[in-house]
Amino acid sequence: MRRALLPVSCSLLLLACGDDAGPTAADGSGTSASTGETSTSSGSAVDESGTTTAPETTSSSSPPPDDEPVLAHGIRLTRLTANQAVQVELVRDGVEVAPADYNTRLISGRTTLLRAYWTLHADFSPREIIGRLVADYPDGTQLVQDFPLVVEGDSGDGGASFQWLLQPDQVVDGTLYRVRLLEADPEAATGEVSDPPPVLPLAGRGTLGIYTAPLEMEVVLVPVEHQFDGQVCTPQISEADVEQLARALEQNNPVQQAILTVREPMPYTDPIGSSGTGFSPVLSALAQQRAIDDPDPWVYYYGFLDPCDGFPPGLLGQAIGIPPLPPTPQMSQQRISTGRWFGSGLEPVALAAETFVHEVGHTQGRYHILCSGGEAGYDPAYPHPNGRIGVWGFGIHDFMLRSPTGGRDYMTYCSNEWVSDFGWELTLDVIAVLTDWSHAAAPPGQGEGVLMGALYDDGSESWWTAPGGLSTELATPGAAIVLDGGLELPAWVYERPDGDHVVQVIAPRPAALGSTSELELVLPSEAAPRRIEAARILDIVGG
Ligand SMILES: [Zn+2]
Known part of the structure; x- marks a missing residue:
């Protein structure tokens, strides 16, 4: 379910993960x-x-x-x-x-x-x-x-x-x-x-x-300023770190360039490592922050975490969802993910970059690839056994080769992660569409807004509104948001990837949200509807 801690998962899974050594020099020496x-x-x-x-x-x-x-x-x-x-x-x-x-x-x-x-x-x-x-x-x-x-x-x-x-x-x-x-x-x-x-x-x-087309990715890195227990813990991301993260993204994605910027830190005061709900609440906070910032619809948000209360055990990163393909401007609220920050410098950033590429991969529409066996919701269309990359890989920045049997798709939980031919083709179409928007005379409209709810494993919930829209074919059968007037709105309900069974709800933002006092969430898995207090919805779009 979760994105497992690599040093643990792969030391246990060496036999399953690697048939031969990791990257080799581009002359093939050693191979x-x-x-x-x-x-x-x-x-x-x-x-x-x-x-x-x-x-x-x-x-x-x-x-x-x-x-x-x-x-x-x-x-x-x-x-x-x-x-x-x-x-x-x-x-x-x-x-x-x-x-x-x-x-x-x-x-x-x-x-x-x-x-x-x-x-x-x-x-x-x-x-x-x-x-x-x-x-x-x-x-x-x-x-x-x-x-x-x-x-x-x-x-x-x-x-x-x-x-x-x-x-x-x-x-x-x-x-x-x-x-x-x-x-x-x-x-x-x-x-x-x-x-x-x-x-x-x-x-x-x-x-x-x-x-021949411009192919770019734009990512805003958000250092999460954790104010907790009398401490303040914030990732310090240097220019060299940003460059290294951009190169990791560029090596694994069909782009000419990845454009990364560092946003000012986002304050966050709830527990993270000791929350018992993984990174999910902080991921919701990042989603709210993106809705408030309202960047262009092609922009990815990625939060870096270095919590004062440590990391949730075994968890490396999480994404808010896996948007359907092809990408739409209405699904801009899906381009959000987060992961661990291990510190500034080559080695810690290399570790953080693996999670970064994986989580952003989810928000590009990529499902897991089966390798360790721990990957939930894997893509059955993947053509190579055991998550192997299948063909030789080559790094345009590090000039290293990755062997077809030694490298593993970056959507696996195995080590020696690299992009596969399968992943390259899939993300190329996504990147082409998003880059098209960014090069258009005006950014495309994102719709009338969405109502988003996160239902955590511990019974707590958070609700907010964000730019975007919901196309009716995404609606989950049997799920709805019911307004006090009796109006039923379709809802898309799914479990977040790499999460702790966190259920994400996305519905069209009710036009009458400001004058609605009570809403109900109907879920196919629950006999009775859940009541949502309108006053507890952070109405970012309406505010
Ligand atoms: Zn994942």
Whole structure:
């Protein structure tokens, strides 16, 4: 039910969680027994910490050097892939994959790693081979990028590879591309050029198919100022922390950028760690704060918590809901979640970022993915077993690779969390719609307002109104808000994800709320209606 504490859940679940180690450097070192070595003269240099630096373009807007390049002998190219977070096959067995058949979409304006794999003839002698990428852009410019590699054995399944890193402005729809392998020193060549030769695609230049649209996420981070028991406990979020959180979101989401801002702290005076109701009451307070602030409908709110009375045991974060897809401006009150703050600095923020990506994922419409077995309400459509990411993952900021079997979808409760091809496609459509609104001349209307109620496990409730609207198809059969005049309003009733059985009620805000003295909540699970005192409703929209 809840988002379990990672160090606990995954130390217990190592067998279920990880088939192999976590992230590896982008040259595949550590993943293949017979990897080549990257030359440090150019190309993606891999330092000892396992990160790569961007290769320098050997030339741009100019043809390859005049010296006739000699195709490499005794080596065949088999596959070419592109990776912006999840791997996309561009060429398989020498044949171009049509963009319509890509396993996920590639997006414009995002760092992209191309990788090519090879097999060797028996008489191949280890030596330096140059992988050359030639890209011809629709505007007539050309990019030539060389990647020298000492080749000693086959590249295997996704380990060592020839690599070319494209900068965001080099990822353009309709670009014609071809890669070939050349002898670094033609004198050292042995054997014959293979048949077919080491060129991809074999038949001629391939065409990159790129989804071209602005893709952004806007998140307001809310430090919760916990005033409790004579203390004040507030997360101190530095600029570097914000940058790190933005990068985590960007690595796991199909965006060109995540725009994060830190709001002024939100005071909160009730217990949190000792409340017995998880983060749910503070999540309701965040929902009320978002309604008061009334940001644009595409904006996510995320509360960071460092409570004076500690954390509720085992709970990392919670989201207010999983909105239906496609997203609508009326569901703006669903873009709210919260999670633990472990402190400023690389390691604590990395831990907080995992929960951040997961909880924001819920508010993007994502359900859990089954891995540990503890994930309630999981998505049955997920295509890979045990929550595996299924294809190679690549970090556009940390330049690390995640293996298809070692990485787990970030909506699981397992470790080595990463975005899957499934999650990438699903959130891309959501992000595209929200970004569309943000780029429109005027923000879309959000409806007449909603009445929201949170029913906690301990019997307490809170009620407020917020911007938004409820479409009738979301209404839960048998649920309603009944006004004292007898008017019945439909209500959407669901259990919040990662929660303590907290029931969330959303109904249209009654137009006559100001003159209504009593309301009743009818739930399909309860024989008698619950009375709601109108005076106890925080009417933010009407106020
Ligand atoms: Zn969750």
